[in-house]
Amino acid sequence: MTVVTKVADLVGRWFAVLVLAGALVGLLLPEQTAPVVPHVPLLLGIIMFGMGLTMRPADFTVVTRHPGTVLLGVLAQYTVMPLLGWGIAHAFGLPPLLVVGMVLVGASPGGTASNVIVYLARGDVALSVAMTSISTMLAPFVTPLLVLGLAGSTLPVAAGDLFLSILQVVLLPVVAGLLLRTFAERVVSPLLPLMPLVSVTGIVLVVAGVVGANADAVLGTGLLLALAVVVHNTLGLTVGYLVGYFGRMPESARRAASVEVGMQNSGLAASLATTHFEPLAALPGALFSVWHNLSGAAVATYWARNAPGDAEEAAEPERP
Numbered sequence: 281m282t283v284v285t286k287v288a289d290l291v292g293r294w295f296a297v298l299v300l301a302g303a304l305v306g307l308l309l310p311e312q313t314a315p316v317v318p319h320v321p322l323l324l325g326i327i328m329f330g331m332g333l334t335m336r337p338a339d340f341t342v343v344t345r346h347p348g349t350v351l352l353g354v355l356a357q358y359t360v361m362p363l364l365g366w367g368i369a370h371a372f373g374l375p376p377l378l379v380v381g382m383v384l385v386g387a388s389p390g391g392t393a394s395n396v397i398v399y400l401a402r403g404d405v406a407l408s409v410a411m412t413s414i415s416t417m418l419a420p421f422v423t424p425l426l427v428l429g430l431a432g433s434t435l436p437v438a439a440g441d442l443f444l445s446i447l448q449v450v451l452l453p454v455v456a457g458l459l460l461r462t463f464a465e466r467v468v469s470p471l472l473p474l475m476p477l478v479s480v481t482g483i484v485l486v487v488a489g490v491v492g493a494n495a496d497a498v499l500g501t502g503l504l505l506a507l508a509v510v511v512h513n514t515l516g517l518t519v520g521y522l523v524g525y526f527g528r529m530p531e532s533a534r535r536a537a538s539v540e541v542g543m544q545n546s547g548l549a550a551s552l553a554t555t556h557f558e559p560l561a562a563l564p565g566a567l568f569s570v571w572h573n574l575s576g577a578a579v580a581t582y583w584a585r586n587a588p589g590d591a592e593e594a595a596e597p598e599r600p
Contacts, residue, residue, distance in 0.1 A: 285473045296573035302484035306491030316489025324551045325449045327482040332457020342410040353411045356523040361386035366430045380431045381564035384549040387426035389415035391543035400580035403535030411540040420446040490566035493559040517542030531588035
């Protein structure tokens with residue numbers, strides 16, 4: 281178990297590089313990786329179950345202590361990124377399926393790696409966990425409505441089917457993991473160090489499969505779409521930080537808001553796209569998975585060298 285734990289820790293540290301490698305494998309070996317696509321929902325369900333295992337009821341106590349901060353952060357998650365995704369897709373003149381894919385990325389809850397990035401960035405981890413958890417719980421209800429409202433005029437959107445999919449691959453696995461940890465802590469605790477290995481493996485397989493299924497599209501429109509994804513993520517990180525700034529949050533909370541808004545559960549977006557639309561619609565989610573882990577690692581590295589000083593924190597008004 282010690283060797284496996286060390287491997288899991290190593291995989292977690294090289295998350296961004298491994299995801300990028302998965303994308304390259306998908307591009308170079310499309311016939312071998314494309315068959316993964318039908319299994320994307322199952323892979324995501326496993327990842328979300330692992331996320332549930334890392335959660336505890338205590339993670340939600342920040343909601344009672346700082347309800348205004350959490351509410352503002354979650355509201356930003358479900359407004360900033362969906363609108364940016366829709367606007368950027370149209371500004372870049374992307375075809376309808378890619379517009380839907382961009383909206384799906386923006387309308388997804390917080391990313392599964394965001395809590396780690398916030399921790400490395402010396403941000404407010406409790407706020408990050410609360411925002412990820414709450415946005416994930418709300419996803420079955422909010423994500424279908426956002427996709428219907430923003431992309432419904434582009435392509436037919438079955439909001440009810442989206443609701444059921446998110447319920448099956450996100451909410452139920454997360455709740456199952458949370459309950460298992462709550463009532464079987466002794467059994468679950470030894471497994472927690474292995475969760476990075478499970479999550480990273482799942483995301484790498486999803487990215488490789490989606491890129492492989494869309495290898496021709498990546499080569500044809502990849503540069504333009506990649507630029508759109510980079511702009512989407514960069515603006516999300518920036519606007520998320522500004523929401524914290526104008527919301528009078530302390531610096532550590534601004535960092536958490538920035539990462540939570542800018543990093544999305546792009547695996548969910550890819551899963552929904554492959555299930556309810558066509559593989560091409562999953563391409564923005566796959567590219568976002570690659571890029572936001574790279575940018576998240578870069579942001580965390582920068583902020584890790586600049587701790588929120590006690591003086592600065594004291595000068596900030598109390599959170600709402």
